[in-house]
Amino acid sequence: MFLNELYTPLERRFTSGCAGINMGATGSIYNEATALMEAFARPLWGLVPHASGGGESALWPMFLEGIINGTDPEHEEYWGQFTTKDQRMVEQAVLGLGLALAPHKMWEPLSDTQKMNVYNWLNQINHVDRSNPNNWLMFTVLVNVGFKKVGLPYDQSIMDDYLEQIDNYYLGDGWYSDGLTDQRDYYIAFAMHYYTLIYAKLMADDDPQRAAVYRERSARFAEDFIYWFAEDGSALPFGRSLTYRFAQVSFWSALVYADMVPFSYGVLKGIIMRHFRWWFEQPIMGLDGLLSIGYAYPNLVMTENYNAPGSPYWAFKAMLILALPDDHPFWQAEEEPLPILKEVRALQEARMLVSRPEGNRQVIAYTSGQMANFDMAHSAAKYSKFAYSTLFGFSVPKAGYGLVQGAYDSTLALCECDEHYRVRRFCETWEIGDSYVYSRWHPWSDVHVETWIIPAGLWHVRVHSIHTARRLDVAEGGFAIGQSAGFSHSEREIIKVSNTAVSVQLPLGISAIHRLSGFDRGECVYPEPNTNLLKPRTLLPSLCSRLEPGDQVLISAVFGATNTPENQASLASPPLIQWHSDGRVAVYEPSNDTLLHTVDLREGRNKDVE
Incomplete structure (x- = not known):
């Protein structure tokens, strides 16, 4: 038995x-x-x-x-x-x-x-x-x-x-x-x-x-x-x-x-x-x-x-x-498949927006306002990342210095140009909408970050409005993707890095991140082994930048999906953004120009407009 x-x-x-x-x-x-x-x-x-x-x-x-x-x-x-x-x-x-x-x-x-x-x-x-x-x-x-x-x-x-x-x-x-x-x-x-x-x-x-x-x-x-x-x-x-x-x-x-x-x-x-x-x-x-x-x-x-x-x-x-x-x-009873579920559903009491961009093949949860009320190892990694995926899991830091040790997937990591990074932990305010997730958070008392996460099919868009009194290095991490097991020698052939985008295609899936506004360069980080929950060795597409004191807006598009010809084709078409003269940013689905969400970045506005 x-x-x-x-x-x-x-x-x-x-x-x-x-x-x-x-x-x-x-x-x-x-x-x-x-x-x-x-x-x-x-x-x-x-x-x-x-x-x-x-x-x-x-x-x-x-x-x-x-x-x-x-x-x-x-x-x-x-x-x-x-x-x-x-x-x-x-x-x-x-x-x-x-x-x-x-x-x-x-x-x-x-x-x-x-x-x-x-x-x-x-x-x-x-x-x-x-x-x-x-x-x-x-x-x-x-x-x-x-x-x-x-x-x-x-x-x-x-x-x-x-x-x-x-x-x-x-x-x-x-x-x-x-x-x-x-x-x-x-x-x-x-x-x-x-x-x-x-x-x-x-x-x-x-x-x-x-x-x-x-x-x-x-x-x-x-x-x-x-x-x-x-x-x-x-x-x-x-x-x-x-x-x-x-x-x-x-x-x-x-x-x-x-x-x-x-x-x-x-x-x-x-x-x-x-x-x-x-x-x-x-x-x-x-x-x-x-x-x-x-x-x-x-x-x-x-x-x-x-x-x-x-x-x-x-x-x-x-x-x-x-x-x-x-x-x-x-x-x-005979086993039955999952019933037909919504592609995107807000779970208000769970403080998350759940997306199923490939039907039932993958679940992605976009969270805000979550945090443990007691001191716990890796609590920010376990509750406060921007996205959690059944396909890619999530990563926890192995140590506290640098991007390799920190394994900062699905989050924005910030440091005072000294390699000691901070990420979102507690949210001052947060909101779960039907098409977005919002949070306001403070990595330092004089650094304020407003973040919007907007699902866009296999993509999601991250918008960060940052006010900082400090000079900062920032790194935006996509999904950490598990390296192939066995004697594969061809992984580097499917890793593409440029100043505007980083993509990794492996048998497990496709992970990518595109710059839409504000970042300086792309980087594929090789995190410390045993930091990801699903795979012991991962690669992490990331965007990096240095910010001077003042107000900044960073916008990225993050891709995560199974590796199929259809999804490979979608990788070439990230969501589109349009800036309005009044300080709003509109996010569009690339395949049909559908307006997904409009973010209001004007000073003093913490809400969104549809």
Whole structure:
């Protein structure tokens, strides 16, 4: 069976008392004992639904022994006590789910003493301080649901309190925020909706009103979230915690589990199964057969400080569909392609304009107003770039000096002529229109940048109105494109660089950038390896310029597409701009002279005119 094959390498990794799994030597912000416990718990996101659906695994005796020893205060591998926010709270959630879905594996085989140990250790989550105003609230809820399902004392008041707080994070149109933050990332899908859908299923009879609300919200969210997926199964690389990989599709698994069908079972099955296939075509497993830290390949550069060796196994939250019975309509359905979706759609609550310029072959998200509300590695790269693509991914800096180390794709990088670059982070103001994205941002207190991003089919136009009191070097990065694998010696033959344009054509696709106004020269940057999430070696078409103090306008056209003869032809025709005497700039589609958008650059005007 697929799941058992993936879990086979875990067998020889259990600690002597089976309460931990040793998956590697890299570190995280929590200690080694907690990392071992996390690595033990996260595979249960797959095993618990599997067991609930009638599946068997040779690992269950070891997991049961680990639960017994990990919750026994007298055992040397006891998981320990905590009184405040702690990583072990994250891992308790799946144990609560296990009590609810697979008591025959995790509860009924225990002695009375062992059951009391499990209860006491899990019940710590009901006594910690309430300093977790985000998706962590649902861990406590899931533990209490587990208690309720096996007849243990549970805290209804804390469940009600926490669920009311979750309601306070609801924004509308199916979207939550993950607490009081400006992030709109996968935590909305694989945390906020995922956990509330589980609650809706398990508590449908006990709390029908909330269950109905969660189901309704998830159906509305699905109408937007489907825009994050391409026809090849890939999902939009965006935001933090991307090392959880195919957890990206866990929302769709939770929908099916909760009997929500906003699209046909065939469409839902297609999304889920194509996603799994896409991931297992990537080199995400190490030579030891374990799921590596990274995204489309092993990569520590892009990770968060809370990513320990076992962290990636949160991906198995996507396996919730294994709890479905064999005769469920999901299993009987034939896979269907994605439905017809709009070429450009504004997702207002997600703070992005999503473009599908090649039908469902590629997704590009143009974002504004996104940023993490806590200090995180590469937060600007993960949230504040101008564009994110399923075809090209995005890059994170490897170090802080120069364009090569910075890997500044899909952004405008500025420095004081000293190679120490700054990029857009927080936006002072921002706007998501139906045909543009706008932001005003400050790389320094005396440097103000207004940026408009305007989709134009396979192209998009970037307009920057810059007021600077400093002399600056600037670099505008297009999409970073992965170099060919194997023994290719002909890549340089398809790299074209001039003062007005840079283009790179590779089997993966075509990436290019054209000067429309204001830049001095083109440059093809070769970023440090392992900076891009999809490919370990990339090329980055860029435009560069030196700005003197004063007011400047920079306009570029960026191209990103699959490599087909039709797209090669489109590369020769970038969008057109027309300057008006009153300070406006009109952007036109080159193929038919259609007006795409008009940007008002006059002083004091931060809005657009159609």
